[in-house]
Amino acid sequence: MxxxxxxxxxxxxxxxxxxxxxxxxxxxxxxxxxxxxxxxxxxxxxxxxxxxxxxxxxxxxxxxxxxxxxxxxxxxxxxxxxxxxxxxxxxDLKAASEEFLCEHIQPSNCVSLLNLSHLYEIKDLVKRAQQFITDKWAEIS
Structure with a gap:
């Protein structure tokens, strides 16, 4: 319609x-x-x-x-x-977007996703982005 x-x-x-x-x-x-x-x-x-x-x-x-x-x-x-x-x-869409972002953290977007996660208070994304940065620091820096 x-x-x-x-x-x-x-x-x-x-x-x-x-x-x-x-x-x-x-x-x-x-x-x-x-x-x-x-x-x-x-x-x-x-x-x-x-x-x-x-x-x-x-x-x-x-x-x-x-x-x-x-x-x-x-x-x-x-x-x-x-x-x-x-x-x-x-x-529901916000949760799906959050989950997608959590599953697609990469060296090229990890810092921006960490900032975004703080802006929207997405605790799971904060943890995952921080862990990714810690684990991949040599690759990112």
């Missing part, structure tokens, strides 16, 4: 990308959207909502996830999905 623009009642804007959606689907999938559309906020009356801080590529993945519950987390999108899932209060 979304791709056919049937009964859509809101357009989410991610940068230049505009995606027609159903408020009820978004609200049932995310507490963030539930509060936005039912909490008396300006967006509850608007037919267009700009989602700032989330790029078009990530936005497209998120909308697909909100409708299907499925997403392909990759090294290219994991950090963006972590940020977006944290922002949109998507706990």
């Amino acid at each position: 979304r791709t056919a623009n049937e009964l859509v009642d809101v357009v989410l804007v991610f940068g230049e990308l505009r995606l027609a959606c159903h408020k009820v689907i978004l609200a049932s999938s995310s507490y963030y959207f539930r509060r936005m559309f039912s909490g008396g906020l300006r967006e509850s009356q608007s037919d267009e909502v700009a989602i700032k801080g989330i790029d078009a590529k990530t936005g497209k993945l998120l909308v697909k996830y909100l409708y299907s519950g499925k997403i392909d987390i990759t090294e290219e999108n994991a950090q963006n999905l972590l940020f977006a899932s944290n922002m949109l209060l998507l706990d």
Whole structure:
């Protein structure tokens, strides 16, 4: 129904990308959207909502996830999905992104993942990144 623009009642804007959606689907999938559309906020009356801080590529993945519950987390999108899932209060996606990052620590990303883990208070990633850095110090430095 979304791709056919049937009964859509809101357009989410991610940068230049505009995606027609159903408020009820978004609200049932995310507490963030539930509060936005039912909490008396300006967006509850608007037919267009700009989602700032989330790029078009990530936005497209998120909308697909909100409708299907499925997403392909990759090294290219994991950090963006972590940020977006944290922002949109998507706990399952956040946990999946965290787990993916924990499993994909490399010399090229271990320091940035350690910083990211502190930012989002991801204890498991902190431990794994610190251990990786300790174990691979000669390779990293």
